[in-house]
Amino acid sequence: ALRSLEKRGSSFSFPTVKADLNTLLEQMKTSTESRIGQVQQALWSGATAQQIFDATKIDPWFIDQIVLINEVASWFGGLEEIEVASLKRAKQNGFSDSQLAEIRGVTEESIRSLRHNHNLRPVFKTVDTCAGEFPALTPYHYSSYEQFTEVVPSDRKKVVILGSGPNRIGQGVEFDYSCVHATFALKESGFETIMINCNPETVSTDYDTADRLYFEPLTLEDVLEVIHAESQSGELVGVMVQLGGQTALGLANGLEAAGITILGTTPTDIDRAEERGKFQQILDQGHLLAPANGMATNLAEA
16 A cells, blocks of 8 residues: 555665664654654664554554564565565565565565566455455456466457556546546457556546456556466557556556557657657757746756
8 A cells, every 4th residue: 555655755665774763753743644654664773562652552453563564574684595485475475576675785676587587476366346246247456475366367359558546636637537538448449458556536446447457556566467467368459558647657668678568659759758858859850839948957957
């Protein structure tokens, strides 16, 4: 859930330099959106569960779960060599490739390559939207590092659509609208539609929109695993990234580098349209009029 927020610093981190414990204990006395991160960092820096409870009055059961996460991180960081069983244990405890890379001081790509070399990938479980009364025709799926997948194979041609990610006030309606209508158009053209999104408050995640829905963080790791799972049956035509806003656009280069077909506008042209300096060059080359503009990367340039 924290990884789905897409906010810098929202996920748990495991720095080698510990934070100031007294400052964290004082900060967490006030309930804010940053409190859970402060709790994790305080425990990582040596605080006891009792100190956390005294400062926050959070139920000790929840504090113990964060203690467990930190214990696994410390154990994983102290391994002389990463074996597949150790990596699987870490993944079963919810660690992303990027978090494991931070703990080990290596690259995210090296952790992912190690997983894939050992065929260590998540399976996808099903949220039964009909509570077992009758077969669910439009189930939701989520990843888990267990043994058996519950996704029913399909031999149809399919297209993956990336949604706009977590809910943000005043943003996302236009992206959701675009994703929904792309889904409808693809269905009318005979394609099976696969939606990846992590926001339950959107039309794109309604039960009757896409043929299949994956509630996953919109990160390169998670999207690649869904694509791999869907590629095991039927024909994956490609992925649409242009309709989910900045969240989806930001994954275009990584997906292309992984050999995934990007449908529609290419990642290169997406970058030309998004990067103000490159777009201005296109306008200049075409002798097209535009308001005076520029880019500032610091206060002095602004």
